[in-house]
Amino acid sequence: MKLRTASASLFSASILLVFALAFSAIAAPVKYVFLFIGDGMSVPQRTMAADFAKRVHNYDLLINDLPYAVATTTHAANSPITDSAASGTAIACGVKTNNGRIGMTPDGKPVESVAYVAQKAGRKVGIISSVTINHATPAAFYAHNLSRNNYYDIGLDLVSSGFDFYGGGGLSKSNDT
Numbered sequence: 001m002k003l004r005t006a007s008a009s010l011f012s013a014s015i016l017l018v019f020a021l022a023f024s025a026i027a028a029p030v031k032y033v034f035l036f037i038g039d040g041m042s043v044p045q046r047t048m049a050a051d052f053a054k055r056v057h058n059y060d061l062l063i064n065d066l067p068y069a070v071a072t073t074t075h076a077a078n079s080p081i082t083d084s085a086a087s088g089t090a091i092a093c094g095v096k097t098n099n100g101r102i103g104m105t106p107d108g109k110p111v112e113s114v115a116y117v118a119q120k121a122g123r124k125v126g127i128i129s130s131v132t133i134n135h136a137t138p139a140a141f142y143a144h145n146l147s148r149n150n151y152y153d154i155g156l157d158l159v160s161s162g163f164d165f166y167g168g169g170g171l172s173k174s175n176d177t
Contacts, residue, residue: 088140126165133168
């Protein structure tokens with residue numbers, strides 16, 4: 001278990017270092033940084049999609065030609081299987097958390113996402129999603145909530161973030177009851 005924790009910490013540190021370099025004056029100026037997240041996607045899904053595209057349409061997946069890619073192992077702090085809230089928080093904030101939590105540690109403390117780090121560095125920040133913009137994965141970059149289902153409160157976090165652009169498949173309207 002300590003090996004997993006150490007490798008998860010090393011991975012989180014390396015991700016944060018990459019983003020820190022991208023936003024620092026030391027690195028060559030970076031005009032845009034894009035983070036593509038295939039929610040629920042892993043190597044088998046990409047392999048199958050690439051094989052299908054090649055066999056049926058005779059083309060390669062463009063995502064496979066991007067200059068940088070990162071593969072991760074995922075597990076929530078409280079489960080070997082992660083949900084979108086916990087995995088989104090790990091990607092956005094560099095910490096493992098419990099399933100259902102967004103932008104918070106397992107004990108409920110808010111954590112800063114790389115999007116806020118970029119904003120503080122004077123960068124423009126935008127979140128684009130094919131799902132509702134207050135869904136767990138996009139929300140991990142701007143919200144802090146104990147439940148991924150508190151859509152209204154997550155929407156309030158969206159407004160208070162001060163980010164420059166949002167685009168998505170609407171808003172979910174209800175909170176947990």
